[in-house]
Amino acid sequence: MINYHPTDKQLRQFAEGNISSALALVAAAHCDVCSKCQAKVDDVNLELASDIENIKAHTFSDPAFDKMLASITQLPVLDAPVQKSPRIELDGRFFDVPRPLQRFVKKTGNWSKLLGKVWQAPVDLGEAGMAHFIYMEKGGRVPEHTHRGTEFTLVVNGEFSDGLADYDSGDLIVMDDEHIHSPHSNADDGCLVFSIVDKPLHFTSGIARLLNPFSHLFFK
Amino acid sequence: MLVGISLENKFTNTSKPKDCAEEMSALLMEVAAERCKRSYAKVFGYFAPRLRSYALKQMGNEALAMELVQDTMTNVWQKAHLFNSEKGSPSTWIFTIARNIRFDMLRKLQNRKEDICSDDLWPVLCEQTPDQNEVSLDQQVTLQQVGQLFNKLPDKQKAVIEAIYIDGKSQQEVADQLTIPLGTVKSRTRLALQRLKDMLEDHD
Ligand SMILES: [Zn+2]
Numbered sequence: 403m404i405n406y407h408p409t410d411k412q413l414r415q416f417a418e419g420n421i422s423s424a425l426a427l428v429a430a431a432h433c434d435v436c437s438k439c440q441a442k443v444d445d446v447n448l449e450l451a452s453d454i455e456n457i458k459a460h461t462f463s464d465p466a467f468d469k470m471l472a473s474i475t476q477l478p479v480l481d482a483p484v485q486k487s488p489r490i491e492l493d494g495r496f497f498d499v500p501r502p503l504q505r506f507v508k509k510t511g512n513w514s515k516l517l518g519k520v521w522q523a524p525v526d527l528g529e530a531g532m533a534h535f536i537y538m539e540k541g542g543r544v545p546e547h548t549h550r551g552t553e554f555t556l557v558v559n560g561e562f563s564d565g566l567a568d569y570d571s572g573d574l575i576v577m578d579d580e581h582i583h584s585p586h587s588n589a590d591d592g593c594l595v596f597s598i599v600d601k602p603l604h605f606t607s608g609i610a611r612l613l614n615p616f617s618h619l620f621f622k
Numbered sequence: 623m624l625v626g627i628s629l630e631n632k633f634t635n636t637s638k639p640k641d642c643a644e645e646m647s648a649l650l651m652e653v654a655a656e657r658c659k660r661s662y663a664k665v666f667g668y669f670a671p672r673l674r675s676y677a678l679k680q681m682g683n684e685a686l687a688m689e690l691v692q693d694t695m696t697n698v699w700q701k702a703h704l705f706n707s708e709k710g711s712p713s714t715w716i717f718t719i720a721r722n723i724r725f726d727m728l729r730k731l732q733n734r735k736e737d738i739c740s741d742d743l744w745p746v747l748c749e750q751t752p753d754q755n756e757v758s759l760d761q762q763v764t765l766q767q768v769g770q771l772f773n774k775l776p777d778k779q780k781a782v783i784e785a786i787y788i789d790g791k792s793q794q795e796v797a798d799q800l801t802i803p804l805g806t807v808k809s810r811t812r813l814a815l816q817r818l819k820d821m822l823e824d825h826d
Pocket of ligand 1: 407432440
């Protein structure tokens with residue numbers, strides 16, 4: 403069951419389009435699987451659309467609009483591409499991903515072992531942030547860390563805990579420098595998440611601290 | 623050049639929003655099915671000036687505002703077949719198109735090389751899955767029963783319905799045969815079925 407949703411404010415910013423690309427992507431992926439939040443976004447869309455309808459528009463005709471109308475109606479019809487649904491593959495297992503993430507499946511690099519039972523594959527988002535699909539096998543754990551920037555995580559499939567809370571498929575988790583956590587999965591089928599960070603992580607405990615000078619290598 | 627098509631907006635103060643939505647919805651379906659320029663001009667006349675006000679507020683610049691209006695209304699013309707009245711009103715559909723175009727425009731202006739675009743975030747202008755948004759006739763209504771109503775359909779819609787439901791052709795085959803885009807076949811089918819449905823309801 404989904405327990406962690408974007409805030410109402412974030413959903414409004416998402417509907418308005420006044421939002422960072424990284425947060426927009428995980429919010430969109432969340433709304434694709436959370437009908438509650440999608441309904442909230444639909445409500446804001448409706449409200450913003452009625453704002454436009456209520457604008458008192460000029461009723462005189464305008465040569466610029468005449469020209470625009472004439473040029474538009476000369477254009478051909480366009481068929482929209484039918485979206486395929488590519489899936490994430492890891493070791494012969496296939497995972498469905500929310501629709502907004504599907505285009506990025508083919509922009510996902512090879513899986514590599516991060517640590518122990520944790521695997522990651524980089525996703526190229528350009529300058530929007532450093533993104534990865536991360537898979538924790540049962541018993542897999544990411545060392546305790548905090549964040550130099552903001553970390554957005556969407557649970558794609560499975561369950562994990564991080565010492566702060568338990569998460570399930572569809573949950574959206576936003577972490578920053580006020581949070582220290584250590585994600586790990588005890589689920590039999592492990593857990594696949596999609597994560598975006600704008601700055602490298604900062605490992606906080608034990609030997610993992612030795613990773614800090616190199617964390618940009620792990621999370622880039 | 624566009625003599626006879628007035629941009630004057632008869633909906634501004636007279637119609638209630640709901641009536642207006644129904645009227646705009648019907649016009650968009652005509653645009654989708656028949657490429658009707660006259661219907662499109664009415665949709666344009668209603669939305670273009672409003673979008674310009676919205677865009678001016680958002681972009682703060684007349685040239686950018688007009689670019690936003692033009693791109694939005696171009697999508698409305700070229701992709702009218704993706705409008706589905708069951709999913710929302712025309713104004714909501716058009717707002718979401720404008721919002722998406724603005725999102726991409728702003729990133730282009732800031733020269734940000736982000737590989738996330740509005741189509742990923744808000745799939746307003748994508749086919750969801752093939753044929754998912756078709757109107758389906760109630761099962762107990764057979765084509766025989768609608769046969770007499772069928773003859774009242776406009777010729778273009780009749781041809782599409784005939785090819786699909788009587789000859790059993792796929793929508794793609796019909797598109798190839800009539801050399802029209804697949805989207806037009808889909809929207810003609812949808813519009814025709816909707817009309818038949820309406821006629822059946824009036825019938826009882
Ligand atoms: Zn939610």
